[in-house]
Amino acid sequence: MCQMMRALKCCHAHYIGHFDIKPENFMYTRPDKVHLKLIDLGLSSSFKRDSSEVRGSVPYMAPEVWDGTCGPEADIWSCGVVLFEMLTGTNFLGDPGALGDSEARRRVRDRAWVRQRLREARECRELSPEAQDFLSLLLRHDRHRRPTAREALGHPFLASTDPLGLYPPEVVRRAEESAWRTSRGPAGSSRPSPCWSAGLFCSSVLAVAHFSAYCFPQTRPQRLAFALADAGSDGELSISGAGELLSADRGVCTRRTRGGVPRGGPQ
Numbered sequence: 617m618c619q620m621m622r623a624l625k626c627c628h629a630h631y632i633g634h635f636d637i638k639p640e641n642f643m644y645t646r647p648d649k650v651h652l653k654l655i656d657l658g659l660s661s662s663f664k665r666d667s668s669e670v671r672g673s674v675p676y677m678a679p680e681v682w683d684g685t686c687g688p689e690a691d692i693w694s695c696g697v698v699l700f701e702m703l704t705g706t707n708f709l710g711d712p713g714a715l716g717d718s719e720a721r722r723r724v725r726d727r728a729w730v731r732q733r734l735r736e737a738r739e740c741r742e743l744s745p746e747a748q749d750f751l752s753l754l755l756r757h758d759r760h761r762r763p764t765a766r767e768a769l770g771h772p773f774l775a776s777t778d779p780l781g782l783y784p785p786e787v788v789r790r791a792e793e794s795a796w797r798t799s800r801g802p803a804g805s806s807r808p809s810p811c812w813s814a815g816l817f818c819s820s821v822l823a824v825a826h827f828s829a830y831c832f833p834q835t836r837p838q839r840l841a842f843a844l845a846d847a848g849s850d851g852e853l854s855i856s857g858a859g860e861l862l863s864a865d866r867g868v869c870t871r872r873t874r875g876g877v878p879r880g881g882p883q
Contacts, residue, residue: 623654625765637694689759696754746773
């Protein structure tokens with residue numbers, strides 16, 4: 617779900633909505649099943665309102681989409697439906713084969729029915745408090761009260777995601793070494809200034825992230841180094857954020873980020 621939200625954050629930052637978010641439109645980039653990518657942008661467009669046009673897959677469509685309102689909030693609702701299925705193992709609206717469009721529209725627009733489904737998920741599946749809260753935020757009937765993709769990435773349910781667990785130990789070690797070397801500063805400098813460390817760190821890791829965007833096996837440590845530096849778990853780096861992460865002692869940061877990713881130089 618974290619990677620799904622990051623993909624949507626990128627789309628929405630360019631004022632583009634996907635409008636067909638569902639499990640079938642995400643696929644793994646490699647057989648190791650570490651990275652997801654968003655596919656099938658056939659229904660994507662800019663945000664708009666057109667009562668004559670309804671787009672999306674019926675089980676995942678937000679209430680306002682039935683009236684032709686296509687904004688970023690519609691994608692957030694669809695992610696909520698996907699999350700509901702992931703957490704409960706059941707379809708949000710019921711059996712799709714026995715559900716007509718008119719009944720799907722009635723259910724999704726019925727606030728009491730949606731609240732009942734959320735109660736069922738909470739009581740029958742023993743969801744954690746963080747999962748319950750996050751799911752209820754995504755499936756808010758009022759689209760203006762749903763979180764943005766950026767806000768969703770900062771929720772405790774997603775911020776607890778630890779990307780280190782997805783990688784082999786050797787890749788993790790090389791990523792930490794890469795991040796540590798980037799923060800060392802000019803040649804001959806034993807204790808680089810925080811400004812130099814943060815600025816060089818961000819510039820280098822951002823450049824590596826762009827060059828390694830095609831997920832070649834050789835660039836896995838560099839991509840993980842970017843994840844290690846992503847304190848907000850939102851796919852972005854900042855000089856101020858990097859400055860907080862780097863200490864004066866060999867560029868090592870000992871605290872953990874909101875994303876639950878441990879920081880530290882090579883041992």
